[in-house]
Amino acid sequence: xxxxxxxxxxxxxxxxxxxxxxxxxxxxxxxxxxxxxxxxxxxxxxxxxxxxxxxxxxxxxxxxxxxxxxxxxxxxxxxxxxxxxxxxxxxxxxxxxxxxxxxxxxxxxxxxxxxxxxxxxxxxxxxxxxxxxxxxxxxxxxxxxxxxxxxxxxxxxxxxxxxxxxxxxxxxxxxxxxxxxxxxxxxxxxxxxxxxxxxxxxxxxxxxxxxxxxxxxxxxxxxxxxxxxxxxxxxxxxxxxxxxxxxxxxxxxxxxxxxxxxxxxxxxxxxxxxxxxxxxxxxxxxxxxxxxxxxxxxxxxxxxxxxxxxxxxxxxxxxxxxxxxxxxxxxxxxxxxxxxxxxxxxxxxxxxxxxxxxxxxxxxxxxxxxxxxxxxxxxxxxxxxxxxxxxxxxxxxxxxxxxxxxxxxxxxxxxxxxxxxxxxxxxxxxxxxxxxxxxxxxxxxxxxxxxxxxxxxx
Numbered sequence: 400x401x402x403x404x405x406x407x408x409x410x411x412x413x414x415x416x417x418x419x420x421x422x423x424x425x426x427x428x429x430x431x432x433x434x435x436x437x438x439x440x441x442x443x444x445x446x447x448x449x450x451x452x453x454x455x456x457x458x459x460x461x462x463x464x465x466x467x468x469x470x471x472x473x474x475x476x477x478x479x480x481x482x483x484x485x486x487x488x489x490x491x492x493x494x495x496x497x498x499x500x501x502x503x504x505x506x507x508x509x510x511x512x513x514x515x516x517x518x519x520x521x522x523x524x525x526x527x528x529x530x531x532x533x534x535x536x537x538x539x540x541x542x543x544x545x546x547x548x549x550x551x552x553x554x555x556x557x558x559x560x561x562x563x564x565x566x567x568x569x570x571x572x573x574x575x576x577x578x579x580x581x582x583x584x585x586x587x588x589x590x591x592x593x594x595x596x597x598x599x600x601x602x603x604x605x606x607x608x609x610x611x612x613x614x615x616x617x618x619x620x621x622x623x624x625x626x627x628x629x630x631x632x633x634x635x636x637x638x639x640x641x642x643x644x645x646x647x648x649x650x651x652x653x654x655x656x657x658x659x660x661x662x663x664x665x666x667x668x669x670x671x672x673x674x675x676x677x678x679x680x681x682x683x684x685x686x687x688x689x690x691x692x693x694x695x696x697x698x699x700x701x702x703x704x705x706x707x708x709x710x711x712x713x714x715x716x717x718x719x720x721x722x723x724x725x726x727x728x729x730x731x732x733x734x735x736x737x738x739x740x741x742x743x744x745x746x747x748x749x750x751x752x753x754x755x756x757x758x759x760x761x762x763x764x765x766x767x768x769x770x771x772x773x774x775x776x777x778x779x780x781x782x783x784x785x786x787x788x789x790x791x792x793x794x795x796x797x798x799x800x801x802x803x804x805x806x807x808x809x810x811x812x813x814x815x816x817x818x819x820x821x822x823x824x825x826x827x828x829x830x831x832x833x834x835x836x837x838x839x840x841x842x843x844x845x846x847x848x849x850x851x852x853x854x855x856x857x
Contacts, residue, residue: 441775442561442856443537450509450774452477452761453516453532455543455553456567460520461647461674462545464708465753469543469567470515472754475745476761479503480511487741488762491734491790499762500769507768514538520545520647522552529553533560539774540565542760545673545753546647547571547620554583561856563776565760568753570672570704572623575804576845581853582776584783584803586763586796587756588836590624591844593703593723594631596809596831600721605666605699607636612664614655614679616671617644625670626844628703640664645671645679652679656686665693667700676702677712684716705812708751710824717814717824724810726755726792727827735792749822759791763798777853794833801840802850809836 445451454473457466478484482503492499505511514536516528525546532538541557544550544567551574557564558580566574566585570593575585611632615621621644629639640662645655656679659667667688671679683689683700691698702709705722728739728749738758742750750758764779767786771778784800793807811829818824838845 440855440857441773441777443533443539443774444857445509445537445539445774448509449512450506451532451536451538452511452513452764453529453536453538453541453543454513455516455518455525455529455532455541457520457545457549458515458517460518462520462672463674464712465545465568465673465706465751466518466543468708468751468754469545469757471746472742472750472758473513473542473761475742476758477511477513478745479741480762480765481505484745485737485741488734488738488758488791491737492762492766493789494766494770495787499766501762501766506765507772507774511765516543518543518546518549518553520549522546522548525549525553526556529556530560533557533562538562539776540764540779542757542764543567544569546618547574547623548618550574550585551578551619554578554580558582558851558854561776561854563764563779565764567757567760569620570624571620572627572844573619573848575802576623577847578619579802579804579848579850581780581803581851584760584763584798586760586798586805588723588725588807588809589804590620590627590703591838591842592809592836593624594627595836595838596811596829597628597701597703597721597723598631598635600811600829601632601701602635604721605696608694609637609666609696610640610664610694611637611666611668611701612640612659612662613642613668613670614652614659615642615644616675617646620672621645621670623844624703625668628668628670628701630844637666645675647675649675650678652682653686655679656682656688659683659688660686660691663693665696665698667698669700669702670704671702672704672706673709674712676709680713680716680720705825706752707749707822707825708753710814711821713814718816719814721811721813721828724812724825725752727752727810727812727825728755728822729827730792732790732792732794734790738792755792762791763788775855777855780853796833799840802845806833806837808833
């Protein structure tokens with residue numbers, strides 16, 4: 400990749416950028432005293448010895464398993480920030496080529512405390528719980544998710560209220576596309592990246608002349624995931640036979656799977672996540688799709704967005720099925736090993752990708768506050784925009800200033816044929832380099848919307 404010369408960033412900070420806006424950033428230096436003075440008035444400024452973060456996760460609903468692991472990761476991050484435990488990724492994270500500003504003494508000398516909410520995987524419920532945490536509990540930052548509909552709704556609320564939103568698990572292109580906000584940041588990858596990473600592997604494994612039938616969760620994530628994988632596979636020569644939308648509340652997918660049998664398709668793409676994916680995949684296997692030969696091809700199933708928790712829930716049905724994932728506990732880099740060790744010691748099993756991104760988001764927020772010398776969201780925005788970091792899994796990562804989307808390596812995985820344990824259900828078949836999944840800020844799939852300006856809320 401070719402990188403441009405150093406330029407002045409959107410908010411006046413020095414940072415570098417490539418032709419597509421995804422280049423390495425030059426080191427950014429902060430005078431925290433003057434920075435804090437410039438950003439003094441803001442909502443929920445902590446006045447005591449502690450600061451409160453809001454963890455808003457699905458504790459009920461179809462994504463509750465993901466939410467439970469997110470909450471475990473958040474609690475572990477708080478322990479590490481407050482100097483308890485082994486420090487985890489605080490020992491490996493590198494910020495703009497140097498060590499993190501975190502020391503285990505809380506954040507800016509204040510002990511980190513937290514409150515929790517249940518999004519119920521419903522946008523209205525998620526907004527209500529986030530609003531309560533901001534207004535009643537004084538939270539200076541809200542984080543969480545597991546549904547892109549929820550993430551977009553809460554990100555909008557945080558923009559209106561004047562606090563930072565560090566998105567948890569949200570994969571819709573819209574989160575950092577048409578619905579992007581200045582107060583919101585996403586570490587997790589997106590649908591476009593899944594398509595860019597997965598399509599070349601699918602072409603290699605299954606060939607060019609395939610006919611795909613899509614079942615798609617009927618909300619923002621499903622729509623943009625389906626569009627992304629359809630475009631990426633059609634570029635490889637595939638034909639899309641049909642795309643059928645399924646309500647998020649669906650538990651019995653038999654009526655949706657039955658028409659696939661006589662559709663002429665030889666690939667079923669399940670744009671489903673969490674419990675939805677477990678149920679739809681189970682239904683597809685019960686209909687015998689994996690045993691069929693259509694158009695001279697063995698019938699195949701693809702799950703574009705995978706997680707270890709989903710794979711465990713689906714059991715043997717996932718064996719040999721390809722998909723993509725943001726991170727996996729088997730990665731051997733020092734940051735991943737440190738996190739897996741800490742999480743395993745705390746809970747007795749390895750973390751999911753949802754846990755990983757939520758833990759990382761919490762540490763990145765805390766480090767930004769330290770470097771900015773303030774909890775003011777506008778100071779945090781400036782500290783995160785254009786930030787290059789490493790040592791947290793997935794290799795060197797950029798928080799792009801133009802849309803607050805992270806760019807990093809993406810994993811292509813498949814269900815493991817011979818797992819060694821109940822947690823060893825996915826294997827990484829390819830680490831797709833960051834350059835392959837990058838795109839311009841004005842890419843058509845991400846068109847519309849305006850990042851706007853940071854809102855400090857006061």
